[in-house]
Amino acid sequence: MKREQLGPRSRWIARLLFAAMLMLALRAHAVPEIGEPAPPLKGTLLSGEAFDLAQMRGKVVLVNFYSSYCKYCAYEIGNVETIYEKYRSAGLEVIELSVDDLADRERVQRMLNIYGLPGAMADELRESGFERRCPTPTAFLIDRKGILRHKQWGAKTAPYFKEVVVPLLNER
DSSP: OOOOOOHHHHHHHHHHHHHHHHHHHHTTOOOOOTTTTTOOOEEEOOOSOOOEGGGTTSSSSEEEEEOOOOOOHHHHHHHHOOOOHHHHEEEEEEEEEEOOOOOGGGHHHHHHHTTTOOOOEEOOOOOOOOSSSSSSEEEEEEEETBBEEEEESSSHHHIIIIIIHHHHHHHO
C-alpha cells in the first residue's frame, strides 16, 4: 500500500509501532547500568575453556572490550596483566573481549598469550547482555555479588586499578 493510500490514523499507528520497535531494539542493546546486576555473558575462551560470568560470583571480574589494533588498548594491556598477576589469588578475574574481525583470531590469541590474559572473540560469544561493539578500550567492573560497579571508557592506568579495583577486592 502506498503512503498516499494510508489515512491519517493509519500513518499515526505506523509511526507509533515504529517508535515502539525502535525503543525495544535500543533496550535490547543497552549499556549495562552501574548498580544493576551484570548482564549475561557466556562463551568460550581462546584457550578452549567455557566461561559464564554468572558462575564467577564471589570474584571481582574485569570485562574488558579491546582491539589488537587499538593503540590505547596496547598501552593498557600491560597494566591489565600486572593487576591480574598481582590480584588473581585475591579473587580478580579478567575476561578480555576482542572486537577484532574473526579473521584476526590468531593475532588476538597470540597477543593474549604474550600477556597471560584470558579472552574471547566478541563475535563468538554464545550470550552477551553487553553491547556487541564498544569503543575500545571499554571496561566493566563487576563486584563479588555480581553487580556492575564501574564502567571505564579509555585506557586504564595503574592508578585506576589502585583506586577502583583494589577496594572492590577488599570488600567481602
